[in-house]
Amino acid sequence: MTTAAPVLRLAGLVKRYGERPALAGLSLELPPGQRVALLGPNGAGKSTLFQVLTGLFVADEGEVAVAGQSLRHSAVAALRHIGVVFQQMSLDLDLTVERNLRFHADLHGLPRAVAAERIAAGSAAMGIGADLQRRVRELSGGNRRKVELVRALLHQPRLLLMDEPTVGLDPKSRRDLLAAIRADVVARGSSVLWATHLVEEAEAADRVVVLHRGKLLADGTPAAVTAALGGPTLEEAFIRATQG
Numbered sequence: 001m002t003t004a005a006p007v008l009r010l011a012g013l014v015k016r017y018g019e020r021p022a023l024a025g026l027s028l029e030l031p032p033g034q035r036v037a038l039l040g041p042n043g044a045g046k047s048t049l050f051q052v053l054t055g056l057f058v059a060d061e062g063e064v065a066v067a068g069q070s071l072r073h074s075a076v077a078a079l080r081h082i083g084v085v086f087q088q089m090s091l092d093l094d095l096t097v098e099r100n101l102r103f104h105a106d107l108h109g110l111p112r113a114v115a116a117e118r119i120a121a122g123s124a125a126m127g128i129g130a131d132l133q134r135r136v137r138e139l140s141g142g143n144r145r146k147v148e149l150v151r152a153l154l155h156q157p158r159l160l161l162m163d164e165p166t167v168g169l170d171p172k173s174r175r176d177l178l179a180a181i182r183a184d185v186v187a188r189g190s191s192v193l194w195a196t197h198l199v200e201e202a203e204a205a206d207r208v209v210v211l212h213r214g215k216l217l218a219d220g221t222p223a224a225v226t227a228a229l230g231g232p233t234l235e236e237a238f239i240r241a242t243q244g
Contacts, residue, residue, distance in 0.1 A: 004031055004032050005067075005068060006029040006030055006031055006065075007030050007031065007032050007066065007067055007081075007158045007159050007190075007191040008028070008029065008030040008053075008064075008065070008066055008159055008191065008193065009028075009029050009030075009063075009064070009065045010026055010027055010028040010029070010062065010063075010064055011027050011062055011063045011064075012025050012026075012027055012061060012062035012063070013025070013026040013027070013049075013052065013059050013061070013062035013063075013064065014026075014059060014060045014061035014062050015045075015048055015052055015057060015059050015060055015214075016060050021214050022045045022048040022214050023045050023048055023049060023052070023059070023214045024045075024213070024214040024215050025061075025062070025215070026045075026049070026062070026211075026214065026215070026216060027062075027216070028209065028216065028219070030159070030191045030193060031191070032158070032189045032190070032191055033185055033186075033189040033190070033191065034185070034191050034192070034206050034207055035181065035182065035185055035191075035192045035194075035205045035206045035207070036191070036192065036193045036194070036205060036206065036207045036208070036209055037194055037196055037201060037202035037204075037205035037207070037208050037209070038193055038194065038195040038196070038209050038211060039196060039197070039199065039202045039208055039209065039210050039211070039238060040195070040197070040210060040211035040212055040242070041197065041212070041242045042197070043213075044211045044212050044213065044214070044242070045211050045213070045214040046163070046195040046211055047087070047163060047195070048214075049195075049211070050084075050161055050163045050195060052064065052071075053066075053071070053082070053161055053193075054079070054082065054084055054161065055071065055075055055079055058072075059072075064078070065078070066078040066079070066081045066082055066158070066159055067081040067158045067159070069081065080108075080155070080157075081157050081158040081159055082157050082158075082159050082160075082161060083152035083153055083154075083155065083157035083159070083160045083161070084152055084160075084161045084162075084163075085145070085148050085149055085152050085160070085161070085162040085163070085165045086148075086163055087163040087164040087165070087167060089144055089145075089148065090148070091136045091144060091147060091148060091151075092136065093135065093136045093137040094135060094136075094137065095135065095136065096132065096133050096134060096135055096136070097123070097128065097131050097132050097133070097134060097135075097136060097139070097147050098119065098132040098133060100136060100147065100151065101115075101119045101122075101123075101132075101147070101150060101151055101154060102115060102119070104151045104154055104155075105118070105119070105154050105155070108154065108155040110154065110155065115154070118154050118156075119132070119150070119154070122150035122153060122154065123150055125180060125183070126146040126147075126149065126150055126176070126180055127146070127176070128143055128146050128147060128150070131143060131147075140173075141168055141169060141173070142169050142170060142172070142173025142176070142177075143173075145165060145166075145169060145173065145177055146173075146176070146177065146180075148165075149165075149177060149180060149181070153184060156188065156190075157190065158190060158191065159190065159191050159192075159193065160181065160184070160190060160191070160192045160193070160194075161192075161193055161194070162181075162192065162193070162194035162195065163194075163195045164195055164196060164197070165177060165194060166178070166196070166198070166201065174201075178201070178204060181194075199234050199235040199238055200235075202222065202234065203222045203234055205222065206221070207219070207220065207221060208220065208221070208222050208225045208234070210225060210229070210238065210241065210242070212241065212242045217229070217241055217242070218241070222234050225237070229241045
């Protein structure tokens with residue numbers, strides 16, 4: 001039985017700011033169909049990692065491959081397989097939801113009929129189908145996040161990256177967002193890497209990766225990471241391992 005090739009592979013990733021390493025030799029693989037929570041305190045290197053993965057920063061050392069494509073040598077091909085939900089909202093507030101989504105579809109070269117079908121299906125699945133003709137500024141924070149998720153999945157990426165996607169959301173919106181992500185993983189076998197500082201979110205993931213001071217501190221199921229970090233709960237283990 002052959003093992004599926006990883007959707008994401010990091011090998012010896014290093015990123016420095018002056019003399020300070022933000023990422024210190026990080027290696028990691030994500031197989032298809034897995035939801036991975038990247039857990040770490042502020043300053044752990046989570047945002048730097050996402051900036052490298054999305055091509056905003058270039059790593060000083062190491063390699064990144066997405067769906068077998070090198071980010072260093074074949075950036076366009078690698079980035080085509082990535083969908084992103086950034087921590088800071090990046091929608092055009094003065095355009096309608098549909099116009100925002102169509103703009104993204106055009107960037108990825110989706111045929112108009114395919115784009116229309118995916119926009120309708122994605123919006124309906126997220127419960128925002130009735131909002132397609134509303135301007136984004138008229139939506140609640142939770143619904144804006146839902147639009148961003150629909151947008152990130154329009155081109156059906158192999159890898160979904162999310163940087164603190166539930167910050168500022170009410171419990172129901174947070175639940176809806178995570179449920180939609182789980183449904184996409186089940187339906188398409190996509191992989192998800194989401195950065196969070198919320199331990200309760202990480203506990204719902206298939207796998208937890210703990211990042212601290214740019215290094216991999218623990219990696220495994222929530223239960224395995226809890227045991228590896230020596231805590232009775234994941235929250236207590238995480239605090240104990242990363243404080244100071």
